[in-house]
Amino acid sequence: MKETYLTSSERETESLGERMAARLAGISVAALYGELGAGKTALTRGIARGLGCRDSVSSPTYTVVNEYRGGARRVCHFDMYRLSGADELYDIGWEDYLASGCRCVVEWGQIAEAAFPPDTAYIRITKTGENMREITLEC
Ligand SMILES: Nc1ncnc2c1ncn2[C@@H]1O[C@H](COP(=O)(O)OP(=O)(O)OP(=O)(O)O)[C@@H](O)[C@H]1O
Numbered sequence: 001m002k003e004t005y006l007t008s009s010e011r012e013t014e015s016l017g018e019r020m021a022a023r024l025a026g027i028s029v030a031a032l033y034g035e036l037g038a039g040k041t042a043l044t045r046g047i048a049r050g051l052g053c054r055d056s057v058s059s060p061t062y063t064v065v066n067e068y069r070g071g072a073r074r075v076c077h078f079d080m081y082r083l084s085g086a087d088e089l090y091d092i093g094w095e096d097y098l099a100s101g102c103r104c105v106v107e108w109g110q111i112a113e114a115a116f117p118p119d120t121a122y123i124r125i126t127k128t129g130e131n132m133r134e135i136t137l138e139c
Pocket residue numbers: 007008009010011012013034035036037038039040041042043059107130131132133
């Protein structure tokens with residue numbers, strides 16, 4: 001399944017994420033692709049909200065992973081930007097995260113692609129203008 005959406009503000013991207021959350025119900029990993037400032041964190045904010053988490057969502061810059069609670073499943077938000085590959089993801093306990101049944105949202109998915117299980121949703125964000133984004137969901 002592949003779907004394409006267009007958004008024209010951060011707020012629209014957040015609400016798209018909120019709606020996408022329902023599509024991610026049976027999935028363990030959402031891998032996000034897109035350049036700096038594409039809107040990966042904005043989309044994650046919506047996804048977490050859509051999954052029932054009320055914690056505030058921001059890039060896990062110093063920690064690699066942030067965890068949000070409140071929904072049926074914990075949401076673990078990874079930012080791979082400073083990591084060099086899938087090995088480092090395993091070093092911080094990736095397999096335990098997957099086994100725990102949490103839903104993992106991973107920014108800079110290309111850095112850790114080798115680690116993703118078959119039930120991964122691939123979300124690509126492309127800047128098509130100052131505030132315009134094309135967002136595709138494949139799962
Ligand atoms: N349609 C849009 N959707 C999302 N963000 C938008 C949009 N238009 C403009 N923006 C702006 O783009 C920026 C997106 O920031 P965000 O932190 O979500 O990106 P990111 O992909 O997570 O970046 P990083 O690679 O630094 O983690 C924000 O400043 C936001 O206001």
